[in-house]
Amino acid sequence: MKAVAVESVKACSVNPIDVKVRAKVYDDFPDYYNYVPGDDYQILGYDGAGVVEAVGDDVKDFKSGDEVYYAGSPIRHGSNAELQLVDSLSIARKPTNLSFVQTACLPLTWITAYEALVERMQVKVGEQAAVLIINGAGGVGSVASQIARHVLKLPVVITTTSRQETTDFSKQMGATHTVNHREIPAQIVKLDLAVPLKYIFLTHSTANYLPVATKVCAPFGKICSIVQTKDFPQYGTEMMAKSITFVWELLGTKPWYKTDVESHGKMLEELRQLVEKGVVKCHHTQTFPLTAKGLRDAHEMVESGGSIGKNGLSVDDPAAHGQAFA
Amino acid sequence: MKAVAVESVKACSVNPIDVKVRAKVYDDFPDYYNYVPGDDYQILGYDGAGVVEAVGDDVKDFKSGDEVYYAGSPIRHGSNAELQLVDSLSIARKPTNLSFVQTACLPLTWITAYEALVERMQVKVGEQAAVLIINGAGGVGSVASQIARHVLKLPVVITTTSRQETTDFSKQMGATHTVNHREIPAQIVKLDLAVPLKYIFLTHSTANYLPVATKVCAPFGKICSIVQTKDFPQYGTEMMAKSITFVWELLGTKPWYKTDVESHGKMLEELRQLVEKGVVKCHHTQTFPLTAKGLRDAHEMVESGGSIGKNGLSVDDPAAHGQAFA
Numbered sequence: 076m077k078a079v080a081v082e083s084v085k086a087c088s089v090n091p092i093d094v095k096v097r098a099k100v101y102d103d104f105p106d107y108y109n110y111v112p113g114d115d116y117q118i119l120g121y122d123g124a125g126v127v128e129a130v131g132d133d134v135k136d137f138k139s140g141d142e143v144y145y146a147g148s149p150i151r152h153g154s155n156a157e158l159q160l161v162d163s164l165s166i167a168r169k170p171t172n173l174s175f176v177q178t179a180c181l182p183l184t185w186i187t188a189y190e191a192l193v194e195r196m197q198v199k200v201g202e203q204a205a206v207l208i209i210n211g212a213g214g215v216g217s218v219a220s221q222i223a224r225h226v227l228k229l230p231v232v233i234t235t236t237s238r239q240e241t242t243d244f245s246k247q248m249g250a251t252h253t254v255n256h257r258e259i260p261a262q263i264v265k266l267d268l269a270v271p272l273k274y275i276f277l278t279h280s281t282a283n284y285l286p287v288a289t290k291v292c293a294p295f296g297k298i299c300s301i302v303q304t305k306d307f308p309q310y311g312t313e314m315m316a317k318s319i320t321f322v323w324e325l326l327g328t329k330p331w332y333k334t335d336v337e338s339h340g341k342m343l344e345e346l347r348q349l350v351e352k353g354v355v356k357c358h359h360t361q362t363f364p365l366t367a368k369g370l371r372d373a374h375e376m377v378e379s380g381g382s383i384g385k386n387g388l389s390v391d392d393p394a395a396h397g398q399a400f401a
Numbered sequence: 402m403k404a405v406a407v408e409s410v411k412a413c414s415v416n417p418i419d420v421k422v423r424a425k426v427y428d429d430f431p432d433y434y435n436y437v438p439g440d441d442y443q444i445l446g447y448d449g450a451g452v453v454e455a456v457g458d459d460v461k462d463f464k465s466g467d468e469v470y471y472a473g474s475p476i477r478h479g480s481n482a483e484l485q486l487v488d489s490l491s492i493a494r495k496p497t498n499l500s501f502v503q504t505a506c507l508p509l510t511w512i513t514a515y516e517a518l519v520e521r522m523q524v525k526v527g528e529q530a531a532v533l534i535i536n537g538a539g540g541v542g543s544v545a546s547q548i549a550r551h552v553l554k555l556p557v558v559i560t561t562t563s564r565q566e567t568t569d570f571s572k573q574m575g576a577t578h579t580v581n582h583r584e585i586p587a588q589i590v591k592l593d594l595a596v597p598l599k600y601i602f603l604t605h606s607t608a609n610y611l612p613v614a615t616k617v618c619a620p621f622g623k624i625c626s627i628v629q630t631k632d633f634p635q636y637g638t639e640m641m642a643k644s645i646t647f648v649w650e651l652l653g654t655k656p657w658y659k660t661d662v663e664s665h666g667k668m669l670e671e672l673r674q675l676v677e678k679g680v681v682k683c684h685h686t687q688t689f690p691l692t693a694k695g696l697r698d699a700h701e702m703v704e705s706g707g708s709i710g711k712n713g714l715s716v717d718d719p720a721a722h723g724q725a726f727a
Contacts, residue, residue, distance in 0.1 A: 194621075195644065294658040295520075303641055307633040315629055318521065318654040322646040332620040332643070 079137050079163040081125040085175035086389045087154040087365060088122040089373040090183050090214060097374065111152055119370075120153030121146055121326075123161075124169055124179040134163045142169040146182035146339060148330040154179075155370055164336050167343030170350040173357055180359040180385035181218070181350075182343055183326060187301055188219035188276075189342050191324040196274050196297045198227050205231035205272040207263070207291065210279035211245035211253060212236055214385045215301060217358040219276055224249035225354050231270055235259065244383050248358060259284075263291050277302060285321075289313040299324050358384035365390045405463050405489040407451040411501035412715045413480040413691060414448040415699040416509050416540060423700065437478055445696075446479030447472055447652075449487075450495055450505040460489045468495040472508035472665060474656040480505075481696055490662050493669030496676040499683055506685040506711035507544070509652060511672050512665055513627055514545035514602075517650040522600050522623045524553050531557035531598045533589070533617065536605035537571035537579060538562055540711045541627060543684040545602055550575035551680050557596055561585065570709050574684060585610075589617050603628060611647075615639040625650050684710035691716045 097119055111117045124144040127137050137143065145166040147153055152160065169178045192198045198206065206223045210216040211234020223232040232249055235256035236242040242253045254262035263272065271293035277284050277300035288298050289312040297320040309315065329336050349355040361376075363369035365388040373386050423445055437443045450470040453463050463469065471492040473479055478486070495504045518524045524532065532549045536542040537560020549558045558575055561582035562568040568579045580588035589598065597619035603610050603626035614624050615638040623646040635641065655662050675681040687702075689695035691714040699712050 190644075195646070294654050294660055303635070305634075305636050307635065308631075309629065309633065310631050315649040315651055316654065317658070318516075318649050318651050320521070320646060320648040323641040323644050325641055325644050328620050328642065328644040334620055 078160055079130045079134055079143075079166065080128045081123070081143065081159050081161060083128075083157055083390070084123050084125040084154050084159055084365070085391070086124045086179035086387055087120050088176075088180045088183070088359075088385055088387045089370070089377050090121060090385075091377055092183070093119055093121060093153075094374050094377050098378075111150060114152075118152035118156050118159075120155035120159075122179050122181070122183045123147060123154030123159060124175045125159070128158065130163065137163055137166070142175075143167065144169045144178045144182055144343060146186050146326060146343075149327040150330055155365075162330070162336060163340075165330070165339040165343075167340050167347055170347045172351055174389075175391070176362050176387035176389035177357045177359045179389075180214075180387045181346060181357060184214040184218045184358070184385065185222075185346050186339055186342050187324060187326050188215050188222050190326065191215075191276055191299045191301065192219060192222050192227060192274070195299050195322045195324045196276075196320075198223070198229070198274055200226075201228050202273075203270045204229060204274065204293075205233060205268050205270050206274040206276065207259075207272055207288070208232070208234045208250075208276045208278065209256070209284050209288075210235060211248065211250050212241035212383050213278055214358065214382070215278045216276075217245065217248040217384055218355075219278065220245060220249035221355050222249075224251065226349070231266075231268055231272075233263065233266070233272075241383060248356070248384075259287050260290050271296070273297065275299070282308075286312045289317065289319060292317060292319055294318065296320070297322065301325070359387050360384035361386045363388045404486055405456045405460055405469075405492065406454045407449070407469065407485050407487060409454075409483055409716070410449050410451040410480050410485055410691070411717070412450045412505035412713055413446050414502075414506045414509070414685075414711050414713045415696070415703050416447060416711075417703055418509070419445055419447060419479075420700050420703050424704075437476060440478075444478035444482050444485075446481035446485075448505050448507070448509045449473060449480030449485060450501045451485070454484065456489065463489055463492070468501075469493065470495050470504045470508055470669060472512050472652060472669075475653040476656055481691075488656070488662060489666075491656070491665040491669075493666050493673055496673045498677055500715075501717075502688050502713035502715035503683045503685045505715075506540075506713045507672060507676075507683060508669055510540040510544045510684070510711065511548075512668050513650060513652050514541050514548050515668050516652065517541075517602055517625045517627065518545060518548050518553060518600070521625050521648045521650045522602075522646075524549070524555070524600055526552075527554050528599075529596045530555060530600060530619075531559060531594050531596050532600040532602065533585075533598055533614070534558070534560045534576075534602045534604065535582070535610050535614075536561060537574070537576050538567035538709050539604055540684065540708070541604045542602075543571065543574040543710055544681075545604065546571060546575035547681050548575075550577065552675070557592075557594055557598075559589065559592070559598075567709060574682070574710075585613050586616050597622070599623065601625070607633075612638045615643065615645060618643060618645055620644065622646070623648065627651070685713050686710035687712045689714045 127141040234250040281300045281304040294317040453467040560576040607626040607630040620643040
């Protein structure tokens with residue numbers, strides 16, 4: 076049985092998906108959110124980092140005592156717990172130069188952004204094209220910017236931001252240009268880009284941003300979203316006129332359909348190396364204690380919409396961790 | 402100036418797009434349909450076949466007297482005329498083993514289906530995957546089936562049909578399996594396919610078929626449509642759950658945005674060779690006279706929805722052409 080038990084989860088993080096699953100925000104979401112086969116409840120939490128307690132007989136790559144991290148799975152219990160069972164194919168060793176709480180902030184956002192850019196939109200390394208990332212200072216937006224700039228080496232990575240603080244953060248995270256989220260078409264025209272804007276990644280409010288995305292997208296461009304919406308308007312958009320591709324990215328598709336789950340472990344192993352080499356920075360900004368109260372506070376923070384980067388939770392004293400970005 | 406004048410259009414065909422442009426069916430279609438820069442009217446007609454009368458100074462590939470065919474362009478006047486000006490990059494020599502009217506039935510459907518399968522969904526030659534084509538006996542559906550089976554060599558090409566006549570025709574056109582359009586999920590489950598159903602091509606009623614397409618589509622599959630719809634329902638579909646790609650195919654995108662127009666000429670040249678080798682069959686089924694009355698009759702036939710394959714119009718005596726498929 077390809078599973079590995081993690082002794083004492085050392086840290087986790089809270090993502091918008093945690094809040095949505097807890098609050099059952101999705102009116103008509105795939106059944107598998109909040110669904111662990113055989114149980115009538117689900118322990119919340121996706122991202123986690125901890126120490127391996129024991130491994131299944133078939134597991135060769137990990138052993139008791141290894142420090143690991145993972146994005147979790149919608150069909151297993153989550154990381155808001157002392158012990159957690161995870162699929163060994165979906166985990167990797169923790170970067171040595173990050174704390175547990177910093178590490179726990181990375182996997183779900185990284186895998187989501189990586190799948191969106193590399194697998195769904197199939198952006199090529201060194202492609203002479205621009206990408207626009209909606210909500211550059213958000214959790215997924217800030218790792219997507221780094222993947223676009225430092226892994227895929229795109230010449231132009233535009234993000235949307237709203238105030239000086241988020242603009243500064245997004246530029247640290249890889250944005251070559253930022254535009255105000257309310258003035259996207261006009262400000263992008265002003266940039267007078269030398270390469271076509273072929274890729275647009277919606278990490279926030281699909282319904283609001285889809286029409287404007289079709290306006291600025293190049294013909295035959297691709298738009299990817301991770302935020303559910305009830306329907307897509309087509310009239311009044313240029314989706315058909317430009318033969319645009321729209322694609323959903325959902326981290327849960329692989330674990331639910333049992334397809335290529337090992338790619339999650341591989342992506343996190345690649346991420347470990349990139350972090351250790353200093354190519355990728357952690358977007359952790361704030362630490363809460365990993366307690367019932369800390370989880371409530373972190374959920375409230377995410378629900379407020381004002382977060383920059385990622386909020387982590389740690390079993391250790393939060394004061395000992397500081398901030399990844401001061 | 403890269404243009405070539407065609408002396409006396411010898412034949413044309415009527416496609417659903419001709420009917421929609423004439424009847425202004427599209428409530429909110431791209432401005433460029435029915436739009437010839439500088440003129441306040443547009444001569445109807447896309448597909449055409451005829452003889453070159455004269456060429457522009459820059460044109461090297463064609464000369465007066467050449468027999469050619471083409472899909473036309475939304476920003477030029479159409480083929481329902483005696484003389485027509487076309488872009489030399491978008492034309493090719495007529496297959497020697499087809500009549501003008503048979504030839505004129507091919508280009509718009511072929512380019513649309515080719516762009517949909519090869520460029521938009523990026524199906525690979527010999528891929529171990531299945532494709533589902535909605536409306537297998539239609540103009541685009543019947544060439545798409547041939548591209549999928551004989552050019553891309555997919556092992557499984559499923560089409561939807563409704564009656565014995567359309568089922569027989571679709572099988573002649575490359576379908577390896579047919580299913581009734583009202584019983585798609587159940588009949589596809591029964592096929593017990595050995596390869597994943599990764600590609601779905603909607604050539605009819607996007608609004609009706611999108612939800613059922615998401616049910617039968619494999620995770621990470623792709624759905625392409627050529628039929629405009631006001632909006633896409635997302636709730637109640639499995640588009641997000643399966644991280645499905647949706648992409649529009651519109652032949653007019655290249656000529657309107659002046660992008661890669663020469664690909665249309667190249668596709669038709671490849672098609673000429675495939676037709677002459679007998680790999681691809683013409684889907685022409687019926688001939689009308691190329692007169693005002695003949696055009697009205699052909700438009701009525703297409704509007705009725707009962708067409709099989711393609712209806713062509715010829716300046717010669719229709720009785721002399723017979724049917725490509727008896």
